[in-house]
Amino acid sequence: MLKYSLLALITIVFTTCSRNPVSGKKELTLMSESQELAMGQEADPQIQAEFGVYPDSSIQHYVNNLGQKLAKVSHRANIPYTFRVIDSDVINAFAVPGGFIYITRGILAYLNDEAQLAGVIGHEIGHIAARHSVKQQRNAMLGQLGIIAGVVINPNLARFAESASQGLGLLMLKFGRDDENQSDVLGADYSTKLGYNAHSMGNFFTTLKRSSGETAGQLPEFLSTHPDPGNRNTHVQQLADEYQKKYNITNPVLNRNSYLQKIDGIVYGEDPRGGYMDDGVFYHPEIKFQFTPPTGWQYHNSPTRVQYAPKDGSALFYLGSAQGNTLQEAANAFIQNNKLTAEQTAQVTINGLPAYAIVFSQMQQQQDGTSALALRGLSYVVQYNKSLFQMVGVTSPNAFNQLAPTFEKSMKSFKQLSDASKINKKPERVRIKTVKTTTSFEQVLKSFNVAAARYNEHAILNAVELNTSIPSGTLIKIIQ
Known part of the structure; x- marks a missing residue:
């Protein structure tokens, strides 16, 4: 049938x-x-x-x-x-x-x-x-x-x-x-x-x-x-x-x-207001927190979460908001919504912040009807400024013991951001400038005090070559 x-x-x-x-x-x-x-x-x-x-x-x-x-x-x-x-x-x-x-x-x-x-x-x-x-x-x-x-x-x-x-x-x-x-x-x-x-x-x-x-x-x-x-x-x-x-x-x-x-004035590159990476540390100037993710992992940031993964895709680490009014409620929702098994739980403190730690796993049904362990992970739910945030690290069962210390180190690095220079970082913007004298694009960049290391970036942005002659009166894009 x-x-x-x-x-x-x-x-x-x-x-x-x-x-x-x-x-x-x-x-x-x-x-x-x-x-x-x-x-x-x-x-x-x-x-x-x-x-x-x-x-x-x-x-x-x-x-x-x-x-x-x-x-x-x-x-x-x-x-x-x-x-x-x-x-x-x-x-x-x-x-x-x-x-x-x-x-x-x-x-x-x-x-x-x-x-x-x-x-x-x-x-x-x-x-x-x-x-x-x-x-x-x-x-x-x-x-x-x-x-x-x-x-x-x-x-x-x-x-x-x-x-x-x-x-x-x-x-x-x-x-x-x-x-x-x-x-x-x-x-x-x-x-x-x-x-x-x-x-x-x-x-x-x-x-x-x-x-x-x-x-x-x-x-x-x-x-x-x-x-x-x-x-x-x-x-x-x-x-x-x-x-x-x-x-x-x-x-x-x-x-x-x-x-x-x-x-003119459009934000160029990563906007610090939504969080940014600097020298291996993630900073969020609006919510005012920071943490150190796993070293060398690829990075993607969005309004809902910031996530990291090694190039081989063998693991995932992310931070986002947690669902619930209390640490326990958020932890339970995470386990239930994702059909996970909580292997270990503990109430902990991270840099003076109350948190709830969970070691979890997930089973997957096999073709023969039996179940096998599909993944294992670690999660910390942290209470910060009346909000709940959740960090999750997940990988295969075989790799978990090796990666668990990496996950834990990153999660325990979560703390308040108080460095004014990090909080007040402004985004780069595209500024439209007028070329005053006919000359090569490279000379134009020098006249606007553009760093030499960014010459090629500006050439691509303006769809020209560095030796292209730019007529007087031409509008160009400069990153500032």
């Missing part, structure tokens, strides 16, 4: 089709338009909580206004769109189902004219117009169904489930690359319709390539979700010519100066 039910489910899934708004072709989907819109409405608050919204109403209005204009000339102008600038220094933009598009302040700092911004937003609208995110949801569900069906129908295939998932993942990378190429086409199409110069959108891919650099661990292009930026530049340059001819655009606009004036 179970086998029949799964096959029936797959049959039902494959009979659900809709017409793609861009291609006009019928395609399999597992989500109606109303479901797609509802998914976006549900995801938006989570994305805002994870990244934070950049607190500048003028920039928010500017990006949303441009986005709405581009949405009106897209293949799906019938659905509502929401455009937000999120408070992240990562150079990125992304879309989720239901018309929600997010632009980071990081990418705004690296764009050099409004035509580039229009191209980026148009690209993300393209993902929604072609329902790429809906197709990704479909592919993930079908992949899962295929693996489950195979395992249930033939239990001997259970051991291949993991390798099947990896194979499906590589297939999804190919879908992702095709989607990116199609969105490049649509981004050039939509931005050119509004009179923008899509050649500038292509040029931005060169900036992306320069900013990412050539790293030894970089995926080769054929295994990358996004096509190589250099190849995308060439492709978009061709598209720009085609669409300018198609729409008879003889004088496409860049709006460089007006764009630069719009982003």
Whole structure:
């Protein structure tokens, strides 16, 4: 009966089709338009909580206004769109189902004219117009169904489930690359319709390539979700010519100066207000605490938590707010919500602060119905300034005894931040300056007292080379 039910489910899934708004072709989907819109409405608050919204109403209005204009000339102008600038220094933009598009302040700092911004937003609208995110949801569900069906129908295939998932993942990378190429086409199409110069959108891919650099661990292009930026530049340059001819655009606009004036003063890099790393220590100047995370671990900070992991991904350490009114209540909620077993508990004190320590583990059911230990970890819940904070370190059972002292050392380093220089640290910002005399970009940087160690960073930020001649009166970006 179970086998029949799964096959029936797959049959039902494959009979659900809709017409793609861009291609006009019928395609399999597992989500109606109303479901797609509802998914976006549900995801938006989570994305805002994870990244934070950049607190500048003028920039928010500017990006949303441009986005709405581009949405009106897209293949799906019938659905509502929401455009937000999120408070992240990562150079990125992304879309989720239901018309929600997010632009980071990081990418705004690296764009050099409004035509580039229009191209980026148009690209993300393209993902929604072609329902790429809906197709990704479909592919993930079908992949899962295929693996489950195979395992249930033939239990001997259970051991291949993991390798099947990896194979499906590589297939999804190919879908992702095709989607990116199609969105490049649509981004050039939509931005050119509004009179923008899509050649500038292509040029931005060169900036992306320069900013990412050539790293030894970089995926080769054929295994990358996004096509190589250099190849995308060439492709978009061709598209720009085609669409300018198609729409008879003889004088496409860049709006460089007006764009630069719009982003004057935007925060650049990590914003200390949300916490920052300095010489191996994490400081939070607004909440006024500090702690020392595991040395050499990779770091990610968001409004909800700060987390660290070694490069091999074998462990995780994070700090965030705890749920509950008391230490005991927060500890119990953590154990229950995550279906953990508390192996040891103790009331402790950390640098004069009351805390509750827990050694925990989690079991995982095996294919034969038995349970096996899946992970072990250590958690400290700390009471500080009438708030509860939780630190968690987790790894595999075999690695726990080795990493437990590392977790404990970091957790016991949590304390009040009182150093005024750390509390009052200000973020760097992009400042728009006017070049007074025609000279090389390197000489321009010297005239603004930019440190030599940051010359290349400024060159990438302004999409020029150090030996590029900069005419008098040109607006440029300086980090201050």
